[in-house]
Amino acid sequence: MPGSDAFRALRWLSRGSGGLLSGAETTTQRCLARSFFRSMATESQSPADNLTREVPKPVWNPEPVKATTYSFPSMEPLRQVEYPQNHLLMPMRKDLLHRAVVYEGDMTRQGTASTKWRDDVHGSGRKLHPQKGTGKARVGDKKSPIRRGGGVAFGPHPRDFSSGLPRKIYDKAWRIALSYRYKRGQLTIIDNEIVLPENATPYLIEEIFKVNNWGKDFGRSTLITERLDENLFETVRKVGHHAKILDRLDVDVKDLLETGRLIIEKQALDRILAQHSHDLDMQPRKALY
């Protein structure tokens, strides 16, 4: 019988622990006694440990993440900037990243493949030969899908492949991707704009990438700028085996995960984070009377 077991345990505890229950703290005794009575029904572990240990308080203001900003061509560390933990120190969620990448892939599918069904094919609907009397199999018109030059049965037609993803998940995926880069030390934040001197050739980009170990041998790098500078983009794209360059509006989660490291303008990073933190800003809905 569980009731008698509990009583035996209680007796053992009062003897064995040298008067744990016989102490002056009556509150402890009361709590313990109550818990033992409950254990008769549920057989759960006694919360006696919790009473002696200090309960950890929840931290409401976690320490911000520090990141170094650099000046672009010289890569001089300029200052340290702070970001909230839920921006650049998100725990890894591969499943969310996968969903985001699939969602983007679906979104970017052109979906323009098109074939003609027998009604769409140009031509006459004349019966090729009479139904009876020829000794041949009965036929319809020339545009039948079993004939050469006929329509295509069950062929592709233009359609929209895009799938949906809850915005909270997508926004989280953006921050997870950036956090992943940050945690691996692959997020280089540029304080100023990414610009090159006028008339610079791809030789300069090659040199910069070589000195900083950003090139092909180190997994390529993605440069992300706030605005689209045609000359810069053209120059960088000539050394496409080392570098990839995108403006902020062109960046996807997939691009953040693709190459060895991200070199991103601070302004672009801030805007990306601001635009993808809807799930953080949301207030629980209140009833308005």
Added chain:
Amino acid sequence: MRPSLRLLNLEVPSLQGPRALYVCSGCRQEARPRPIVARQFLRHASNADSLSERVRRKIWGTDNPPGVEDPYGGQGALERKFKNQQAQKQEQAPEPAPVEDLPLVDDSYEPATTWKGLERIGHLDRWNDAPRTEVDTYESFSLKKKIYKKGPLNLAAHQTAVEICMMHALDKPLLSICSVAEHEKPVFKMIWKCKIQPNGTWDKALEYPNQEAEKSLVYIFEQIGGQPAAPVAEEAAAEQTEEDTEALELVDFNEPVSQTPIAPFFGYQDARDPGCLTLPLTDADTKFAFLKRFSQLTGHYFPDPVIHQISTVQQAVAYVQGELKPKPKKLAEHLAENEGLQGMPNVKIFGKRRTTLHKDDEMGRKKIIEAELRARGLL
């Protein structure tokens, strides 16, 4: 030949007239008025005046009429320009080098079958066919060639620590030290001789070798922060202190090995004092300044999460040294380095999977098998 009657009628009234009036047909032909068109070709004849010239002479009544010699013809504007250019070119162009008389057929000539070794002419209009421009020089903040040896890394750490200590002691902005990419040799030598007390704080840890060095170092470092004339002043100070350090050099027991100016840290091989490694990097500004200067001197980059973890100079140096020895990619290599596993008598680590061949080899069976295979002619 009977003269033309018609012509004779013109000039010679009758055949019966006096013989003096007779004009030969050649002269008569000459005297005849000719149409202008027919005479045009004479215009440029070298020995004849052009028609227009003659007309002008007649109009003006002199042999040297004023105005353009030939307003209606002569060389065209293009022709004249071309002639001028030709003349200029001939003036400018140096005399062409005398062409050696090459033998038409060289005995040693062999027609090429592949392109190898042939002169490359023209290009495919790719960007790397064009040469570099002046703009394409990259000036990096840190060293372009990273330092990979332990000694120079310690030197860099020591130098950085001394500099930051000085800036702390002088109460100057810490980051301004980065404006001095490299010190003069005597200044560096003084820094090298400085000691850092272990477990000290940044503003009191520095121990100067002597009074003079302290004075000159303080003077030099006071120039650094924020004054535009700093480098010049520093050079002057360096010159000033050179004499002081000359004397010190004689006492120096650990002379640098190589004196090449290109070598980093003027050929010094290792730091004399490891005291800097104990300094803490808990203060955010000091840490940032230290890591910035250290990466400037060594060329190594500190990622943000690493910066967060570092709390002493020792850890910063250890990180860079750990970067030199990256974690092996193969698991076998990684396990082979594990000392705990090496000591175990029943564990062996191999780079490849063990097969029966390996077992045969170990047991001594391989020789017998091979001998048997040879005997049967299978090997």
